[in-house]
Amino acid sequence: MQLHKDFGFARATEIVPYLARLGVSHVYASPFLKARPGSLHGYDVVDHRRINPEIGTEAELDHLIQELQRHGMGLVLDLVPNHMGVLHGDNPWWQDVLENGRASRYAKFFDIDWQRGGGKLLLPVLGKHYGEALDDGELKLDRRRQRVVYFDQSFPLNAKSTKNLGKVKDTLALHRLLEKQHYRLAFWRVASDEINYRRFFEITDLAALRAEDPAVFEATHALIAKLARRPGVDGLRIDHPDGLADPEQYLERLQALADRPWVVVEKILADYEGLRADWKAHGTTGYRYANLLTGLFIDNAAAGRFERIYQRFSGERQRFEEISHDSRLLIMNTTLAAELHGLAARLARIASGNRRTRDYTASGLRKALAEIAARFPVYRTYVTRRGVSDTDRRYIDWAVKAARRASRVADASVFDFVRSVLTLDAAPASGARRKQMLEFAMRFQQFTAPVVAKGVEDTAFYRYHRLVALNEVGNDPRDFGFTLKAFHAASEDRARNWPYTMIGSSTHDTKRSEDVRARLGTLSELGSAWRLLLARWHRLNRSRRSDTEGESLPSRADEYHYYQALLGIWPAAGPDEKELGVLRERLKAYMLKAVREAKVHTSWINPDAQYEAALERFVVQSLESPAFLKEANDAVARLARLGMLVSLSQALVKVASPGVPDYYQGTELFDFSLVDPDNRRPVDYALRKKHLAEEVRDPASLLRNLSDGRAKLHIIRQGLAVRRAHPVLFHGGRYFPLYADAGREENACAFALRHGDHAVVAVAPRLFAHLGDADGAPLGERVWGAAKLALPAGRYRNVLTGEQAEGGEAPLARLLATFPVALLVTEV
Structure with missing residues (x-):
């Protein structure tokens, strides 16, 4: 749940009853310690000792926790131990360092290389060269506050330099005063070469903390310790542990601070890498699972074909490892x-x-x-x-x-x-x-x-566009999907070794939401149609391109990327005039961010106004073309149906998998979001409450208007109820892969979790375009023929439909007769 000034503790408390009815056990909240004013994410903490007043008061936080407890729920805190927001005068510790330099009691809190800075802290905050800013009168002295002011920023003066301070008559006098400070104001471009404090990535406003120092740990975790010890706070999520000097030591101190039952770390793992067994953590935040889930529904046999389509259209020949x-x-x-x-x-x-x-x-x-x-x-x-x-x-x-x-x-x-x-x-x-x-x-x-x-x-993923559903945090785009065998092996390992790890599918960090990835992933099954679509759309939009110095803009690679972004978020029924305007703005913003991140034709540091104007013109004018709009509507109609069916299968597999499922705000219905800030748009909880309150007497009726998302909501609600009733199955149960036969071996992902006499069985179709049903859901004998699954012994009830099933050879046509996925639970 994303907390900010427009959605604080009070608003969060209002939706607790809804979340409880949905079956949610915990609210995992974004950071809510005091952050920079207007922060929409909370990862720029400026004071670890206070609650963010924009989000609410301590009393409102208490009320939220009490309401969660009243509904049998708990709170998971999001900790940011690696860095703080520093450059806008909001951080008292940083301000003290600026004023007192190395003599500041907080100097050791930040990772500053004073030797490299010649004894000064570099502050690359100026919009032009220092001398120019000085001569242009942009730097001013505020004698009353004893600060130097630069537009909306101000910097303290040390006591020695202000002793007997007279009137600063000219820029030379102001320069001399600034030279006596413990910091050096500089042009923002100087940061790349001379920054002398460690940052979060390359963000100058986020200075790294030395959490390995016991004093720093104690100061930054005093309020967290108080919160973590109170009833109702049941877990901790650790942001970016790889920024810490010694994550293992940090986690040990954290456990000593507050012995919580559940700790997960935002650790991104390579396919061949495992989470350190000696870390005091229950698992990760689920990036690997998100990619595993997406890859399960991609036809990995189409990799070579898709590579050829991409290369021929874009002209790009460089391999991803070279791009990386x-x-x-x-x-x-x-x-x-x-x-x-x-x-x-x-x-x-x-x-x-x-x-x-x-x-x-x-x-x-x-x-x-x-x-x-x-x-x-x-x-x-x-x-x-x-x-x-x-x-x-x-x-x-x-x-x-x-x-x-x-x-x-x-x-x-x-x-x-x-x-x-x-x-x-x-x-x-x-x-x-x-x-x-x-x-x-x-x-x-x-x-x-x-x-x-x-x-x-944040660079290579925006340069290589073969299938952007694969360009996700923690993934390797060279892996074109996963086989059933690979999926089952990963699931079995998780059930055995990491049963309490988080399993996610969408987060605030994902480049595209789970439902966008589901829809785009179906392109892997439609290679010929995709190739023809690209050719038609390129011809239709040829006149929207700009010719500049003999070069046609935007690049063919960016055009290829744009078409995938459009397909990913286009409404299934086509947009009305108002929706089209919103889509245009979203796609403009997304494509601008994408090309700047790619750093090929333009970048955040050196924006190319000509290229960016050509790209915007291409996006806007393509969406003004009636012929192209009709093409987009026609193409999305089939793709959206396939994508929604994949989304239902994804929802079923996720809710039935070993681990702790995490649902990003609003994704209990279909959510077609792109990268931040697109994925931070307000959630319509009124609509979700309305749908949840509706009684589902006939689950098959949910398929008549698939795009309203009620079928996905039904799967999640029923699945979470099973998890609550049988937690031991998902956190200690033994995992068994199940395989279909009779030519449908690759079209059904099925598995069982068993503990004692209890078992749960999940059945989810995959590779829908190969199932031969062009219009409806893949139901019954006309799709599944004589294919069967060998269920573990027992008597089962399908919690999604109420139908009964017996262990042993079970026809898929019967299991999937009225609803496209099945979740079976033993009746004991």
């Missing part, structure tokens, strides 16, 4: 250049301390570090004072070997040196030099995570 590598290097050469430079300087000092390594230069080390980070196979490793695990050593070895093979550095032995420091093999058993190497290794770990996040998810 180049994008990471781009990030390290631009927005994270200062961090890379700082790491190289640290490593150069280490190298200079030994006669065998002193000839390695800062330049050569910087290149080696960049190549290693560009090929790092995971977000980061976890080398600490406790040592280096075999897993971390394997990841480091892999990255170093890959970088060395591809490198053209004259002296390749530099890679061996870097490896020996990262693995601590070069470190003595104790002493200052070991401490120096350990600190470097730990800082490098905090560097690779933002390199991957910004280089891959």
Whole structure:
């Protein structure tokens, strides 16, 4: 649930009865400590000691928790231990550091490299060069408040510099006053090269905290500890643990602070990576599951065909691994250049301390570090004072070997040196030099995570558009869907090892909502139709393109991306005039963000007004064409039906899977949202309450108007009721994959969870375009023929329809006779 000034504790309390009737057990709320004014997300905390007054009062929070408890529910807190919002005068700790410099009691709270800054903290906040801002009178002295003012920002003056302060007569006098401060005001572009405090990724307004310091941990968690100990607060979600110096240590301290029954971490894992078993956490926030669920409904046999369609239309030939590598290097050469430079300087000092390594230069080390980070196979490793695990050593070895093979550095032995420091093999058993190497290794770990996040998810994912349903946080777009076998293997592992991990499908961080991904995923089954559609739409919109200096804009790759975005959010019945206007604005905003994130033709740092104007013109004019609108309506009509059927199957699989299902606000009905801020639009809870209050006497009737989402709501409500009645099945039950026969082996995802005499069985169709039913839902014998499932022994009731079933050979035509998915529960 996203809390902000327009939806605070009071509004959240109002919908608790609705959530309880839906079957929700906990409200997982976005951060609600005091954040920057107007924050819509809460991840820019400015004061850990206070509740955000825009969201509500402590009394209103108490009332929310009491209301949750009254309905048998609880609250999950979202903690932000890695960073704070700092640049707009709202953060008292940061203001104290600006005023008192290294003498501030809060200086150690933030990860500041004072040596690199020449004893000053760089503040890259100016819209132009410092001298120009000074000469243009944009920097002013407020003598009454003893602050320097720059538009809506102001900065404190240290006491020594204001002693006997006379009238500042000119810009030179103001400059001299500023030179006496513990900070240096600078043009915002300077940040890329000279920033001397660690940030959340490359966001200058979010300064990293040193949560590894016990004093910092205590100060930032005092209010959290008080909240976490109270009845009704049942869990903690940890934001971005990979930004922390030592996540394992942090989680240990967190458990000692408040022994909560449930802790999950926002950890993004590669396919071959597991969550650290020694972390005191019950699992992750579910990015891997979201991608597994999307991939289950993509025809992985179509990968080669789709690649050819994409290449022929866009002209793009670069492989994704090359795009990923180049994008990471781009990030390290631009927005994270200062961090890379700082790491190289640290490593150069280490190298200079030994006669065998002193000839390695800062330049050569910087290149080696960049190549290693560009090929790092995971977000980061976890080398600490406790040592280096075999897993971390394997990841480091892999990255170093890959970088060395591809490198053209004259002296390749530099890679061996870097490896020996990262693995601590070069470190003595104790002493200052070991401490120096350990600190470097730990800082490098905090560097690779933002390199991957910004280089891959926020750059490469916007450059490679083969099937954008796959371009999701934590996924590898090279994996074109998952087989049933792979899905069952992952589910079995989760049931056995991580039964309390969160399983998500949409979050505030996903690039596209679960229902958009479901719809776009069906394109994998419609390769020929997609190829012909692209050709027709390109011809229709040829006149909307702009010719600039011999180049036709926008690029064919961006045009390909635009068509997928349009298909993903277009109303199933076609938009009316008002809806079309809203769609136009949403698509304009999304495509502008997409091309700036891609950093090919334009970017946030260096926007190309000409390219952006051409792109906007293309989007707007295409949506003014009656011929194109008709084409869009016709194409979406079939695609939307298939997508909604996939959404129903996804909803069934998710609610029946081992783990803890997480439902992003509003997704209990169909939600067709794109990336933030599109996915933060207000939720129509009145509509959802109305639908939930309607009695479902005939579930088949829900299929007559599939687009209203009531069928999805029915699946979620009934599934959550089963989970509440039989929790042990989902958190300790044994997982059994079930397979159909008679030619429908690939068209049904079915599994059972069993514990003692109790069992639940889920049956969800997949690859709907191959089922041969062009109009309705895939029901009965005409679709499923003689195909059967071998159910575990027992007597079952389908909680979605009320129908009975017996264990043993069960015809799919009977299980799916009136409703497109089935959820069976044993009757004991």
